[in-house]
Amino acid sequence: MVNIINRMPDGSFIIVNDINAKYHSFFRKLVTIPTARYYFEYLEQRLLARRPGSKVWRFHFPLHGQRKYSCYGLKHPVNDILFTVPAYIRQHFSPWEKCCSAQLVIRKGF
DSSP states (O other): OHHHHHHSOTTOEEEEEEEOBSSEEETTEEEOOOOGGGGHHHHHHHHHHHOTTOEEEEEEOOOOSSSOBOOOSEEOSOOBOSSOOOHHHHHHSOOOSBOOEEEEEEEOOO
């Protein structure tokens, strides 16, 4: 990821979203499985070491009673998605209509 950011123009943004759960269901057992969320701090540290003028913002969306989650950064006030999921996607998949992720927003420094 740091190599990708190095090739991006100065001042560009990257937004990383990942599930914000402390535990995941894997073969019907709750376990801790590292996901991208577990590497947000690592990515932030690597980027700021190479590009000190960069800016990083941390957020999480509210999660209402579904599972335990981390309070990562600032809490967004709402978690509604901004569009209606088309029927053809609903028929074949199970999309969430609420966002429940952690979010890392990076602005590459000059």
